[in-house]
Amino acid sequence: MKTMNFITGIVLANLNGGTKVLEMNSIAWYIAGALIALLLLGYLLYSLIKPEKF
Numbered sequence: 351m352k353t354m355n356f357i358t359g360i361v362l363a364n365l366n367g368g369t370k371v372l373e374m375n376s377i378a379w380y381i382a383g384a385l386i387a388l389l390l391l392g393y394l395l396y397s398l399i400k401p402e403k404f
Contacts, residue, residue: 397403
């Protein structure tokens with residue numbers, strides 16, 4: 351429930367001419383998401399190949 355209050359506050363601040371919220375559609379966010387996805391994929395594949403380490 352705290353998350354919803356936080357999101358509502360951000361949206362209202364942006365509508366009232368407050369601080370600008372970071373845009374989520376820039377190329378940097380896509381690159382960051384791809385790197386995180388690759389790290390997770392690597393971790394999952396490693397845990398499948400060497401389950402004795404976990």
